[in-house]
Amino acid sequence: MKILELCHFSAGICGVWQRVKQESELLSKKGHEVVVFSSNSVKGTNELASAEDKIGNVKIERFPFRKFGGESFMYWFDKNAQQKALDFHPDIIIAHSYRHLHTTKALKLAKKLKEANINCKVFLVTHAPFARTRGLLSETIVLFYDNIIGRLTLNNFNKVITITKWEEPYLLELGLKKEQMAYIPNGIPEDFFKYKSNKKNEFNKILFLGRISPIKSLETLIKSLVYANDKKIIIEIVGPAEEEYKKKLDLLINNLNLKESVVFSSPIYDLKEKIKKIDSCKIFVLPSKAEGMPQALVEAMSRQKIVIASNNFASKDLIQDTENGFLFNIGDEKALAEKINYILNKKNQRKILNIRKNARKSVEKFSWKKIIQEITVLFNED
Secondary structure, rough: EEEEOOOOOOOOOOOOHHHHHHHHHHHOOOOOEEEEEEEEEOOOOOOOOEHHHHHHHHEEEEEEEEOOOOHEEEEEEOOHHHHHHHHHHHOEEEEEOOOOHHHHHHHHHHHHHHHOOOOOOOEEEEOOOOOOOOOOHHHHHHHHHHHHHHHHHHHOOOOOEEEOOOHHHHHOOOOOOHHHEEEEOOOOOOOOHHOOOOOOHHEEEEEEEHHHHEHHOOOHHHHHHHOOOOOOOOOEEEEOOOHHHHHHHHHHHHHOOOOEEEEEEEEOHHHHHHHHHHHHOOEEOOOOOOOOOOOHHHHHHHHEEEEEEEEOOHHHHHHOOOOOOEEEEEOHHHHHHHHHHHOHHHHHHHHHHHHHHHHHHOOOHHEEEEEHHHHHHOOOOO
């Protein structure tokens, strides 16, 4: 089959792109012809990516973009991109990220292809954009989209694919029929399960891995060090940084006299190096205000790491507190420090060992090997 994937970004650190990248590579290995269309923006930077690229047999085409606000209000799927999509004659279009303009354009493409006697199925992967705090203007636009465009279009997709369970009630509220919905989460590469983890490689370190942006609430993690019993433990923050937010964090670190205790490191793109970095920590922390489906959290759990996450919807989907990880209230640095202190207490190590084992076991279902099978089954449904 010919498969066209549509997403905002195909360069930089981006959870959606990680899904698209893995999905398209594996579909290609199954013999499908896969093409990815996206903007030429590099996520998390002001840089531009090349117009064309290739990963294995997957062809990537990137197009100029215009921004009208946040990421959702970006336009790149212009007439040129749409014509190239039509010329490709896809059998399947997978449009990523609900509320983004290219998703409804995908439905129009399928309609045009049908007029040319080409049957094309269109799938929407939502990427959980619900339950987020926004400004007044953005919230007004979201409400308009949901109640007008969303209600009119959601049931026109062959299937709407959710990546989490918690977003399903939101979609049902928008009128999506339950039979039009399929739950297929983001996966992680087999390498996370294949390579044996070794506790001897651990340092006295807490790790955060991801974008350094306000929604990640890294100030909560940094402040927690003040209340940590182990004054020698360090925090390593790994990922691309939003410049203004990084300045605020640097100022906070300076004011709290934590310069020797907090380290920032460059983004990691190599898979083996990423696994090595995760293996190097004692504790993995994700203090985000909100998440879609936290990929880095799943990756850390697959490596039998003790994970602590804020109790947003996405993290609660993955973690049962004190069973396969730990949860704390969003923005509560004292509660986070209490969890850190409990984990590092030698009296609790038997319990901690069981939590490590449970963490890995609970995320085995996120193996891409299993998930790609679910996706291909969906393609063949009537």
